[in-house]
Amino acid sequence: MTRAPSAAGNLPCVWSIKDGAGFLTSDISLALQALLYRKQVNWDFIAHRLRYPDIKTERTGLADLFELLPGCSLRTSGTEVSIRQAWSPWNFVAREQRYRDLRDAANQVLHAVESAVRAWMSVDRSILLELSGGLDSSIVAACLRNCHAHVTCCNLVTPVPGVDEQQYARQVAEQLGVELHAEHLSFDKARFNFTPPPDSVIPAMGPLQYVVDEVMEAAAKHHGATAYYSGGGGDSVFCYLRTAAPSADAWRAHSFGDAITAVRNLASLHQCTFWKAGRLTLSKLRRPPQSPFHQDPTFLAPSSAHVEPEAHPWFAAPMNALPGDRERIFDLAGNQLFESQAARKYRRPLRFPLLTQPVMEACLRAPSWMWIAGGRNRAVARTAFSDRLPPDVLNRQSKATYMSYLGAMYERNKHQIEDFLLSGRLESQGLLDTRAISSFFSRPLPPRDRTFLRMFDLCMVENWVRHQP
Structure with a gap:
């Protein structure tokens, strides 16, 4: 098998x-x-x-x-x-597999993404496109032009700032010749205690995934959609790295001139001086390879500190692996968690065209420094779809965030969350630091403090185990 x-x-x-x-x-x-x-x-x-x-x-x-x-x-x-x-993804980042030219890479990525979308489009008669207005979902939308299926574009809106991207999503929907439907994530639909999908074998669906799932499921029913399409996974596939790894890769694998260009692109991307970008690159080159194991002991009982990490097969990087290749392949492995996060996939297929095998292989062959060409993130994808996206979307560098929505959700439900965690199965198994949890809930949440997100993660696991024998 x-x-x-x-x-x-x-x-x-x-x-x-x-x-x-x-x-x-x-x-x-x-x-x-x-x-x-x-x-x-x-x-x-x-x-x-x-x-x-x-x-x-x-x-x-x-x-x-x-x-x-x-x-x-x-x-x-x-x-x-x-x-x-x-x-193995490592076979596609080998030196002999790399594209040498940005335009060639863009053409291959364009062909792979279009082919993936069209293959699914041929069997789906009514599509609900989860259109955020960001680059990734907009690229999926661009491939749906002139398709035979009925396409409905839905955009999520929250009661607080941070997520409203309608100005971008509407331009993409207009190119498709369809209306953009705004779907509202209200606070009253948020749940911490809900029944997981019957065939879930790991904790994967948290409070945010639950409310998004409920809203999208209702939209699909209303519009008669037979499948969901999403741009999920685009950041990893399109090598959206936030470190100096791309320029470090260029120094290790390329000529001096190309490496200098990569440092300039890095400086432009992060809006810093050439010299600072150079220092960051040298620092990346000097440091030992980044570990794929990132533990989070926050709010866990000290007795659980002995847990050893279990490796994913894709973590087995070759000895000569470049820093950027390590980072993006480790990210790709993490994207495999997507398949368990949405219960709506059990009622209608949930398509992730950007995570299909041909798209992953085409994108892996583009070296990491090529993805920051011209000082733009995801540059190969932007080049590939440069004549198919509205200029505002093509040139957009900002990204929406659910942080304000999640923060408000936390404040509205903090007492219920505390009781949920301190009276649950994780606590009875001795896995939680109950004193630290109680102390955290007793204090006001400091500005820009994201520690509360850990509570959502703990609630996700607690909810899953509560629904098991």
Whole structure:
């Protein structure tokens, strides 16, 4: 059994095999109905998930149940089960695979994205496009022009500043010749305690994902959509790095002249001097390779500090891997968490065209320094779609944020959140630092303090385990 490397199709594969007998399925509910499996929480996984929230692993939140990760192959022989990596992103960033010319890279990326959208478009008769107005979803929209399917564009709006991108999304919708529908994320729809999808095997759906899911599901019903389309994953696929890694890559892999150009592009991108960009580049070159393991011990009991990180197969970087390639491939591995975050995918297909295998391969072949050409982030994608997007969208550098909305959600529900966490299963298992949690809730939230986001993550895990046997 081999699973495609793309998480875009939303078709999971979980398995449990002992002594040569067991099952593989895309839906654990089927195994439960067939009496092949009984649910039991895997508390070792839960401890790992709390400390390393951004790592997708083959272990799941259910005991003796594993996931076949994208790009991996499972083989059984007698009582033996072996897993191997059948596809690796590292093959596409090798020196011999790299594009040499920006225009060539842009053409290949354009062809890959268009082909992915058209392939799905041929089977979907009514599409709800989740159009934020950002570059990524706008690129997906550009590929839907002149399609046979009925397209509805929906844009999310919150009661507080930070998310309203209608001025950009409306221009894209006008190019498609359709109306832009604003969907409002109200505070009263926010939930911390809700029933997860029946086939979820890991905690993945938090309060924000829940309210977005509810709003988009209602919109799909209203407009008669048969599939959702999203630009999700675009930042990782289009190499949106916020460090000096692209110019460091150019120094290690290219000529002196091209490396100098990369430093200039970095300076322009981050609006700093050439000399500061140069210092940042040298610092990146001198530092040891970045670890893919980022732990978050905030509000966790000290007794859980012994949890060791479990590696994703894509973390196995070659010895000579460039810093930028490490960063973007580690990000790509994290995107595999997308497939579990939206319950609406169980009612209608949720398409992520930018995470399809051909698009990932085309984008990986473009070296990281090419993605900051001209001092623009995601430069290859911007070049590819330069004649297909409204100028305001094409040249946009800002990004919307849900921070104000989440902050307001926290303030409105902080007492319920505190009670939810301090009276739950995570607390009973000794996984939480209850004193630190109580202390945090007793103080006013300082301006620009994002620590409260950790509470949402803890609530997501708590909610999932509460709904398990």
